[in-house]
Amino acid sequence: MARIVVKFGGTSVADPARIENAADKVLSETKRGNQVVVVVSAMAGVTNQLVDYCQQIDPGCDAKEYDAVVASGEQITCGLMALALQKLGLESRSMTGWQVPIICNDQHGRSRIDDIPPEKLNDLLQNGVTPVVAGFQGVSKSGRISTLGRGGSDTTAVALAAAIKSDRCDIYTDVDGVYTTDPRLVPLAKKLDKVSYEEMLEMAALGAKVLHPRSVELAMAWNVPLQVLSSFNTGIGSDLPGTIIVGENDIVEKQIVNGITYTRNESKITLISVPDMPGVAASIFAPLGGAGINVDVIVQNVSPDGKTTDMTFTVPKIDSSKVKTLLENLDFLKSTEIRIANDIAKVSIIGIGMSSHTGVAQTMFTTLAENKINIQAITTSEIKVSVLIDEKFTELAVRSLHTAFGLDQQQAS
């Protein structure tokens, strides 16, 4: 007998019929003799509607009240899912964040989970009850409803899996697993059977919209095996496995490159002749962080004269003019030239096998050169190489790299 946390995203519970379909998946798990805790998101569209109501009243509204309003979405789904499970003959009950309780800090709107006392859930499981927990929400120590921010239901599922010592956490979504790259861009993209947390983190952070990065981090920290699978498979083959996400040590045959990811709509900011002194990077990025601007790739070259250096970084394109204003207001950049290039894409290759193989980056650069794609900046980590390129080459770059690293699916003959 295993213990499994099973999470259904918004499109998997978009209406009562889909909720009943999702309930069937839970029934299958219990029939295998497993204890199951279900976590649900809000029905697709509901959260956006609730956020819209709040913003109609006050675009900069109080996060505590925003949380009270928005958390209702998951409360609705968890009650409906419990009803669907009862209809299938399972004993089931819904649990909101305060009922579990999922104790969060006071950072309303983007709260973090402090603690999940497992006693109530354990009691229910031992009594044959299938609890259905509202994702995305918790309760603060002062008894206010809090939410975990967008994508938070994945985090709820993983945190619960850790709290009740679950053997696995299954994330049902509208795709049937993690792919080597975006199948809409590359029809030959291949579903991966297994990826490591580290690879998944790079993929999630770089734009593969399957799992929220926070949930992957948490799974890695608590060593909870994750599985991504589709809630829309029914009938023959509906038990097809998805993609398993586990620790690097649980992967025997490490792929050199396991995925190609991309993000579009970035702007590249280049600062020419920045004073090269301690603290300068912090002084540049502090005002951007303060304005809520998400800085991504940062490249700083070695200073040739020891006095000034050049620095390049990317921000979302919509923020680029705000960034320009913020930087122009910095006194110590008075004699620095600020160059902004919009319409930049970032393309990355990811693989835990990369660190033990040479020539991986070289293959990437050669492939891009053969396709006449100019590389504007490069960053690397242990398991990733990212390049900035002109946005119009995104598709060509991803496809040619996908082929070059042998990721193309075998065509059915």
Next chain:
Amino acid sequence: MARIVVKFGGTSVADPARIENAADKVLSETKRGNQVVVVVSAMAGVTNQLVDYCQQIDPGCDAKEYDAVVASGEQITCGLMALALQKLGLESRSMTGWQVPIICNDQHGRSRIDDIPPEKLNDLLQNGVTPVVAGFQGVSKSGRISTLGRGGSDTTAVALAAAIKSDRCDIYTDVDGVYTTDPRLVPLAKKLDKVSYEEMLEMAALGAKVLHPRSVELAMAWNVPLQVLSSFNTGIGSDLPGTIIVGENDIVEKQIVNGITYTRNESKITLISVPDMPGVAASIFAPLGGAGINVDVIVQNVSPDGKTTDMTFTVPKIDSSKVKTLLENLDFLKSTEIRIANDIAKVSIIGIGMSSHTGVAQTMFTTLAENKINIQAITTSEIKVSVLIDEKFTELAVRSLHTAFGLDQQQAS
């Protein structure tokens, strides 16, 4: 300084703009130096949508889960109302049933309030905060979300008013007060300045859809003055008083007849030759009650021979065939003839002055006779006379009685 509970119904909070309009009313009260607790219903249509979701999954669904789903509606509104009040510069916070807490019994779906510890609300009020409480909901002793049944937000408002010793409870709705009869049926219907709890109870129970009877009962028990007024009056005259509902002793000039009410779509069941013995009425009505059928008027004539009697009662028309089946299954009614007349209306005159005046019923019967309306059954109480008539005469009966008892509004010249 007064303390006031102010409740807004579903149409008064139907969208963010109306919520902001309602918030203006609250601001006016606080500007008068009053402490205000706000109670809100779900936005118009939301509760029906949530009930529909539950019934799509299971028409006879578990009341505990139904409650968890449906209570979300009021949670949404109370957060939005708190945001609207904050935007007007008031300190405000939302409170769900479990946060107040409003402690209810375990009768999910139609729970009753056991206790409202007033400490948290008192603290907030004394600190200048305007609490916004989700109507219609509470929490059971075992920590489950419960709802009070339809119309429950009025009950929440009155119970809160009693708990925090409020000076008044204002119920904002889509009408500007209690009328002598339905203004859609009788254009000359007149707004009442004051009615007694007893009259309001008769009117509410008999079909005036302004206030839920339970809330009136509770207001009477705790002697909470109620006011019904419109949330849609704005600008000049927006502070027009509605109808005040108070104890009989607070009404100096008692009207003989204060209101004419009606209900349509009743069926009249007549049992000819029922065995006249102790317990027979209980034996007839127990199975109907068990089937959830609401029996209204009951008339039993004196038994002329001491052996059998005739009995007449009304039920909602949609239940009449079910009633027939239930009655036919009763052994002791084997030799009783069961007659069913559909399309029956009940018309009632109501007034606390009635008990001290003679000839009131006679005026009613004469008026109906003059209009050639046949009376099929009569029941009376201290402050009410009801008759059953053919449904097609409803409008004629109500209008002619309204005139006969001098309730017609003076026409503006």
